[in-house]
Amino acid sequence: MQALLNIAVRAARRAGDVIIRHVDHVHKLTVTAKSRNDFVSEVDRMAEAEIIQTIREFYPDHAFLAEESGSQGESENVWIIDPLDGTTNFLHGFPMFSVSIALQTKGRLEHGVIYDPMRQELFTASRGDGAQLDGRKIRVTNRKNLEGALIGTGFPYRANRRFMQEYIGMFRAIAENTVGIRRAGSAALDLAYVAAGRLDGFWELGLGPWDMAAGTLLVREAGGHVTDLDGDDTFLESGNIVAAPSKLLTSILAELRPHLPKS
Ligand code: 2AM
Ligand code: CA
Numbered sequence: 001m002q003a004l005l006n007i008a009v010r011a012a013r014r015a016g017d018v019i020i021r022h023v024d025h026v027h028k029l030t031v032t033a034k035s036r037n038d039f040v041s042e043v044d045r046m047a048e049a050e051i052i053q054t055i056r057e058f059y060p061d062h063a064f065l066a067e068e069s070g071s072q073g074e075s076e077n078v079w080i081i082d083p084l085d086g087t088t089n090f091l092h093g094f095p096m097f098s099v100s101i102a103l104q105t106k107g108r109l110e111h112g113v114i115y116d117p118m119r120q121e122l123f124t125a126s127r128g129d130g131a132q133l134d135g136r137k138i139r140v141t142n143r144k145n146l147e148g149a150l151i152g153t154g155f156p157y158r159a160n161r162r163f164m165q166e167y168i169g170m171f172r173a174i175a176e177n178t179v180g181i182r183r184a185g186s187a188a189l190d191l192a193y194v195a196a197g198r199l200d201g202f203w204e205l206g207l208g209p210w211d212m213a214a215g216t217l218l219v220r221e222a223g224g225h226v227t228d229l230d231g232d233d234t235f236l237e238s239g240n241i242v243a244a245p246s247k248l249l250t251s252i253l254a255e256l257r258p259h260l261p262k263s
Contacts, residue, residue: 004111008079012051016099026043041068043084065079079104085211097117131221131222149201173256194215201245202244216235226243
């Protein structure tokens with residue numbers, strides 16, 4: 001395994017340890033919503049600090065784009081980090097959350113790690129080197145159309161609730177033409193599941209780059225495609241993402257297109 005990917009794995013496992021140490025406590029918390037949220041963001045922050053510290057030890061000149069601490073440093077090497085993707089699940093003791101770490105070099109995704117600390121599943125990818133689950137090669141499914149497909153998604157939240165009407169149109173179109181839709185609550189893990197062939201495809205609106213970066217490389221290295229809702233490459237900026245094997249992706253885009261928000 002490459003040195004850079006090795007460090008990312010070490011950082012992800014350490015963050016996973018921080019999360020697991022707190023998972024029972026969050027379940028027992030019987031306090032106000034505010035202090036619950038403070039507690040969760042504290043776990044987010046501790047996990048993120050652990051990741052950044054682990055990477056900095058080896059690569060002090062690299063830059064970071066992380067969900068909690070934002071953008072730090074200036075470098076052609078940028079680590080894109082979500083220390084706890086699926087915070088709402090974590091807060092409720094619903095066991096679907098993950099750590100997501102990607103390295104982008106000169107604007108290109110080079111390495112990605114997604115770690116599920118509950119199942120201790122480690123998804124890894126390096127550009128040109130394929131994708132792995134716990135060291136074994138994974139691939140997207142070979143499904144070519146919507147019939148029989150199992151598709152992951154996320155519901156619009158916060159500001160994106162203004163697109164709820166459009167989203168419901170998309171939801172209906174996909175629901176009526178596939179075997180089922182799953183909403184698990186961690187976009188990073190959803191993308192890892194597409195890479196592993198557990199889901200045939202995935203779409204969501206309004207995500208952050210840290211939700212998508214590692215998962216994007218995983219899906220691509222597992223033989224799948226990742227695009228914007230228009231079929232182009234700007235999803236890390238727009239936050240709107242579709243991931244699937246190539247032919248299935250074309251079918252998903254065709255179903256979503258009539259429901260795209262005008263703006
Ligand atoms: P997060 O847990 O790191 O915030 C689920 O739809 C995806 O959206 C998750 O990857 C989640 O990442 C992200 N998300 C961001 N803000 C959210 C919110 N307020 N509610 C639900 N999901 C949110
Ligand atoms: Ca996230």
